[in-house]
Amino acid sequence: MRIDGLQYANWSEKVFRQxxxxxxxxxxxxxxxxxxxxxxxxxxxxxxxxxxxxxxxILKGRWASDIEVARDTGRTAVFFxxxxxxxxxDDIGLVEILFxxxxxxxxxxxxxQSLLATGCYETNDSGITRMGRQVIKEMNRVGLVVDxxxxxxxxxxxxxxxxxxxxxxxxxxxxxxxxxxRNKRDDVIRxxxxxxxxFGFSVYPHHLKDKSDCTLESFCEMIARTAEKYGVxxxxxxxxxxxxxxxxxxxxxxxxxxxxxMDFGEGSASNPGFPAMPSWFRDNRDFxxxxxxLLAVGMNSDExxxxxxxxxxxxxxxxxxxxxx
Amino acid sequence: MRIDGLQYANWSEKVFRQxxxxxxxxxxxxxxxxxxxxxxxxxxxxxxxxxxxxxxxILKGRWASDIEVARDTGRTAVFFxxxxxxxxxDDIGLVEILFxxxxxxxxxxxxxQSLLATGCYETNDSGITRMGRQVIKEMNRVGLVVDxxxxxxxxxxxxxxxxxxxxxxxxxxxxxxxxxxRNKRDDVIRxxxxxxxxFGFSVYPHHLKDKSDCTLESFCEMIARTAEKYGVxxxxxxxxxxxxxxxxxxxxxxxxxxxxxMDFGEGSASNPGFPAMPSWFRDNRDFxxxxxxLLAVGMNSDExxxxxxxxxxxxxxxxxxxxxx
Numbered sequence: 001m002r003i004d005g006l007q008y009a010n011w012s013e014k015v016f017r018q019x020x021x022x023x024x025x026x027x028x029x030x031x032x033x034x035x036x037x038x039x040x041x042x043x044x045x046x047x048x049x050x051x052x053x054x055x056x057x058i059l060k061g062r063w064a065s066d067i068e069v070a071r072d073t074g075r076t077a078v079f080f081x082x083x084x085x086x087x088x089x090d091d092i093g094l095v096e097i098l099f100x101x102x103x104x105x106x107x108x109x110x111x112x113q114s115l116l117a118t119g120c121y122e123t124n125d126s127g128i129t130r131m132g133r134q135v136i137k138e139m140n141r142v143g144l145v146v147d148x149x150x151x152x153x154x155x156x157x158x159x160x161x162x163x164x165x166x167x168x169x170x171x172x173x174x175x176x177x178x179x180x181x182r183n184k185r186d187d188v189i190r191x192x193x194x195x196x197x198x199f200g201f202s203v204y205p206h207h208l209k210d211k212s213d214c215t216l217e218s219f220c221e222m223i224a225r226t227a228e229k230y231g232v233x234x235x236x237x238x239x240x241x242x243x244x245x246x247x248x249x250x251x252x253x254x255x256x257x258x259x260x261x262m263d264f265g266e267g268s269a270s271n272p273g274f275p276a277m278p279s280w281f282r283d284n285r286d287f288x289x290x291x292x293x294l295l296a297v298g299m300n301s302d303e304x305x306x307x308x309x310x311x312x313x314x315x316x317x318x319x320x321x322x323x324x325x
Numbered sequence: 326m327r328i329d330g331l332q333y334a335n336w337s338e339k340v341f342r343q344x345x346x347x348x349x350x351x352x353x354x355x356x357x358x359x360x361x362x363x364x365x366x367x368x369x370x371x372x373x374x375x376x377x378x379x380x381x382x383i384l385k386g387r388w389a390s391d392i393e394v395a396r397d398t399g400r401t402a403v404f405f406x407x408x409x410x411x412x413x414x415d416d417i418g419l420v421e422i423l424f425x426x427x428x429x430x431x432x433x434x435x436x437x438q439s440l441l442a443t444g445c446y447e448t449n450d451s452g453i454t455r456m457g458r459q460v461i462k463e464m465n466r467v468g469l470v471v472d473x474x475x476x477x478x479x480x481x482x483x484x485x486x487x488x489x490x491x492x493x494x495x496x497x498x499x500x501x502x503x504x505x506x507r508n509k510r511d512d513v514i515r516x517x518x519x520x521x522x523x524f525g526f527s528v529y530p531h532h533l534k535d536k537s538d539c540t541l542e543s544f545c546e547m548i549a550r551t552a553e554k555y556g557v558x559x560x561x562x563x564x565x566x567x568x569x570x571x572x573x574x575x576x577x578x579x580x581x582x583x584x585x586x587m588d589f590g591e592g593s594a595s596n597p598g599f600p601a602m603p604s605w606f607r608d609n610r611d612f613x614x615x616x617x618x619l620l621a622v623g624m625n626s627d628e629x630x631x632x633x634x635x636x637x638x639x640x641x642x643x644x645x646x647x648x649x650x
Contacts, residue, residue: 037363041362041419045419048422097369100425100427101425101426
């Protein structure tokens, strides 16, 4: 079983076919960066259209059991998430509405301060806000996963502790291996995993040691070390694959509508666009290389199966929807 | 089994308890008159709150099978509908979105011309519009029922013929019995029922012969005659019960935001508010009186069971959701 914990491709039949070629049974896809509620609904509409257009390749993922349905029918189950709480605006009732529409993950922040928590690019991290505490409670109630991938350290640790259900960092790497602003320090990863949460490893070059030149071996060694430290069952893949987008999209991701000045995020003025992918992960067709790489660094087949999908599957099963009484 | 094909109460614990006292297993409730998409979502949110608050009295109805769940657990299944297509605005993609949120009925018009068809208060009835044809097709695809209760005759007949799935007039009476603008002429009822559709009898006084003074016997006699004419299996109850609302609400229903002048709809300047209910149907506790009344005018127990709920149940089962292949 192969599950990717985060992608944001420029979706097309080509990409859906590559998901199949790569044996991806399920994928969590971003459908909102800075969108309002209504704009997010338009993105749900766009996906409804794709599900209708490509019923032989993809299906809408609502429950963990949809992963098996997908696998049994040679398709990919697509689960929805937001990289920012902008879709709920200032209305906590939208948490359940968006869950009903199929949302399964929501980041409490993107890079900036949100109504709920602090993003990893802010200078001051004031932790979870008043509304943030209420929204975490509501997300716990309906079964929408708290994702802290882009949040600042204190906010993330507080979210892991406040949340009554395990949370996720769907796409990042350990800071100790690659000291990027978006990568996570030991105490952050520990807070998330000790509370039963998941950590997904990213192959987005800005999160890799040596960026686009990172070797598969270095990436897999890092995973093996992280497994020793925090327990393999809390780990998965969350590639952050942003395939086929023009650079205007990375600008939208970073700048949204919050500034009139340019913000280069993890890039720079001299390197403003999407970075080149590492040679061993061009796109969805290359999951087998990661799988082989993990075996090559000495992880056993159970551990590798866990990281490639089984751990996410179990997490989906425990996390989506109201907690069974 | 008792199912009411339309209500618009000022919902409260009191009314929910009366639904139980009246043995109502399912009810189709109006959650939009003139609301935009976002405003309709706020109404879904309000209901989510009630479902959370009164789990022992009500549950959200999505499928016909929820009626059995409700009956087996002593609750009422609440199915949602709109009296106007305003919630989809000018965006056909919202049909599926609103279905996903739980909408199961949508009127193509309220009293006025809409983007889709002509309402029964317009002078000229131009039939189903270009967008109307597309929306009917989309409603058929996702399994959202076309309701023509407030539409003009030609529009209704065209909808019955264009729709590939049976449609409904959830709340009205035959014009021949009570010649109100909202009641339906023979050819309209025939078009709906001949195409497999449903007709729900209203006890809203403006739709009754002699209005608030209508007798139970006259109402039940009318039902028996209608059954002889169009077939009992196409008939149900759709009380149009508007309980506990202040008169400002009937003003909202009639006037919305479409005029700055007063429009009295089925009322008049001298009688602008909600009319008094007939003595034999105060509220949900009185369904047994209708049931007894139907038996008293000579209908047999199977026929009565059909009208009181079984016919709606079968229609719900055939109508909600994509057609099975």
